[in-house]
Amino acid sequence: MAQSKENIPRHVAVIMDGNGRWAEKRKLPRVMGHNAGMRSMREIVRRSSDMGIEYLTVYAFSTENWKRSEEEVGGIFRLLVKFVDSDLEELYRNNVRVNVLGDWRKLPAAAVDRLEKTIERTKENDGMCFNICLNYGSRAEITDAVRELAQKVKSGEIEPEDIDEQAISGALLTGKFDIPDPDLLIRTSGEIRISNYLLWQIAYSEMIFTDILWPDLDPDTYEELVLSYKDRDRRFGGRNK
Ligand code: IPE
Ligand code: IPE
Ligand code: MG
Numbered sequence: 001m002a003q004s005k006e007n008i009p010r011h012v013a014v015i016m017d018g019n020g021r022w023a024e025k026r027k028l029p030r031v032m033g034h035n036a037g038m039r040s041m042r043e044i045v046r047r048s049s050d051m052g053i054e055y056l057t058v059y060a061f062s063t064e065n066w067k068r069s070e071e072e073v074g075g076i077f078r079l080l081v082k083f084v085d086s087d088l089e090e091l092y093r094n095n096v097r098v099n100v101l102g103d104w105r106k107l108p109a110a111a112v113d114r115l116e117k118t119i120e121r122t123k124e125n126d127g128m129c130f131n132i133c134l135n136y137g138s139r140a141e142i143t144d145a146v147r148e149l150a151q152k153v154k155s156g157e158i159e160p161e162d163i164d165e166q167a168i169s170g171a172l173l174t175g176k177f178d179i180p181d182p183d184l185l186i187r188t189s190g191e192i193r194i195s196n197y198l199l200w201q202i203a204y205s206e207m208i209f210t211d212i213l214w215p216d217l218d219p220d221t222y223e224e225l226v227l228s229y230k231d232r233d234r235r236f237g238g239r240n241k
Helices: 019-025 030-051 070-093 109-122 138-154 165-171 219-231
Strands: 011-015 055-062 097-101 129-136 184-187 206-209
Touching (some): 030 070, 030 129, 129 138
Parallel strands (some): 011 055, 011 184, 055 129, 097 129
């Protein structure tokens, strides 16, 4: 696993999709798919950290996911509590720092409690930064950032001319946590869409869409996908040759 750091993306963002279909294929309740998805997430976090990825950002629950049944939504949050209870010490030992992005304080109390505990326990760690997007929506994030900047103009703290791309990036949740833009975005389950994820931040990210359902994504395959990044020719509008 001794890869040169130049070959791997600094920041990998993941849309963990396909839990429901994984369960349906097995005639299991959807929540069993989310359970398998949590197991997959645990493995991917471990492998990412072993590979030396600096930032891993996962989409765990969107602002739109509240449209699902109460049973499914409740099940997802119960699994999140279970994940933290079983994995927090391992994350801590592996020097992983956990951030949570989104309006996660609106989650059920048990989940909020565990998330607070996780953030507090890992805040001094300086290994991989693991960002969990929970009750996250990119448009909501951008809206909040715009409102914050407007307030600053209103109070005279800044002038309208001070609002540049850097100021906007800094006012986003990722900016507040000093998370750079993703180099690579991976979405599982065959859907080729972004679903309100990191819209501003992925302006120049490389993207991989795989048909593999999230619970089926094993760490070796994940590592191969991440390493395929080295063959991408990132031009950012310029010319490399
Ligand atoms: C992703 O899996 C997990 C969440 C959105 C919480 P899905 O539950 O969306 O799985 P599919 O897309 O229905 O297969
Ligand atoms: C995106 O998946 C959100 C998460 C993975 C948490 P969805 O399954 O909610 O996306 P759509 O509805 O298919 O676009
Ligand atoms: Mg889905």
